[in-house]
Amino acid sequence: MAKAPEYKLEDLLTLMARLRDPKDGCPWDLKQSWETIVPHTLEEAYEVADCIERGDLDHLKEELGDLLFQVVYYARFGEEEQRFDFHQVVDELTRKLLRRHPHVFPEGHLQSRAGDQVKSEAEVKNTWEAIKAEERKEKQAAVSALDGVPSNLPAVTRALKLQKRAARVGFDWGKAIQVLDKLEEELAEIREALASGDQAAVVDEVGDFIFASVNLARHLKVDPETAVRSTNRKFERRFREVEALSAAAGQMLTEERQSNPATRVPLQTLEGYWQEAKRKESRNAPVT
Incomplete structure (x- = not known):
């Protein structure tokens, strides 16, 4: 049987408050700000x-847990500036999710039951987007x-x-198929830009x-x-095999x-190693 957790959410919030205590807190944590924590949040x-x-x-x-700690960090900043605290973050999130799921919570609270109001996935998605759009309208006049x-999302x-x-x-x-046609059009325009020598183009x-x-x-x-992340992993896996094959031939890359x-080592040779890496992957692929 799994051991019961020793610490709860409130303990984590207390820990964060101690880390940010101006007198006895951690020097590194005391130096942090909204802006400095952002890179850590993305990484986590x-x-x-x-x-x-x-x-x-x-x-x-x-x-x-590391990702949750980032949320706790921002909530602590908010509390220190008397803007909001962690519990208000939870409250607003819960209210928003109740509002966006009328097919599950038709009366807008956790105790309500959907009955026969549960819709198809497509209907749920459309409702979700309509509610989000309405929320955006409420936040600003011209939308x-x-x-x-x-x-600042990844491009x-x-x-x-x-x-x-x-x-x-x-x-x-x-x-x-229309997007494929657009891709071919864009590729032709890259060729034209290369021919012109215009790097900005x-x-x-x-x-x-x-x-x-x-x-x-x-x-x-x-x-x-x-x-793309999957392709990155595939490229890394195959290129490491290319390096291993080249090293085995006495040619460290x-x-x-x-x-x-x-x-x-000629590119033609490296391409041969690449093809061998692909064949090895194919041979080792699990049979389904």
């Missing part, structure tokens, strides 16, 4: 995602469909969110190509950020060796 969120995508659920509890998409994630917002008001391709057209690629992923119901024409 990605570590949670990494654990899940690698199937490392044994360490997920620890990573979730763009793109308002509220954070500017691919933000591109996806912007496209989804535009699609909800009808600005969208009808079929994935190259940057602009490459950005358009990546944005269109995100759009294609959306139409194919593929999360682009997840797909180093910057110094590869910068010298006399010792450089």
Whole structure:
């Protein structure tokens, strides 16, 4: 039987208060601010995602704790500035979720029962988005469909969110094949920019190509950020195998060796190792 937890949420909040105590707190924690904690928050969120995508659920509890600590940190800043505290964060979140789930909580409180009001997933999503849109209208008089998409999101994630917002008001391709045509158009424009020698135009057209690629992923119901992270892991796995195969042939891949024409391992040879790495993965793939 699992051991009962020794500490509760209130203990964590007390710990945070002690760390930020002006007299007896931790010097490092006392130096932190809203801005300095942001990079840590992003890092912890990605570590949670990494654990899940690698199937490392044994360490997920620890990573979730680290992410929760970031929320506790911001709540402490809010309390110190007499803006809000952790309990108010929880209260506002709960109220918002009750409001956005009328199919589960029709009376707007935890004790209510949905009965036969539970809808299909598509209906739930439409209701959710309609309620969010109404909330945005209440916050400001003039509203763009793109308002509220954070500017500091990873670029691919933000591109996806912007496209989804535009699609909800009808600005969208009808079929994935149309996005493929757009990709080919953007690729041709990259070629033109390269031929012109205009580096600023190259940057602009490459950005358009990546944005269109995100759009294609959306139409194919593929999360682009997840797909690219998966490809990153695949590339890293295969390239490490290329390094191992090259080392086994007595040709260590180093910057110094590869910068010298006399010792450089030819790209053709490296491509052969890459293909061997792919074949090895295929042979080792589990049979389903």
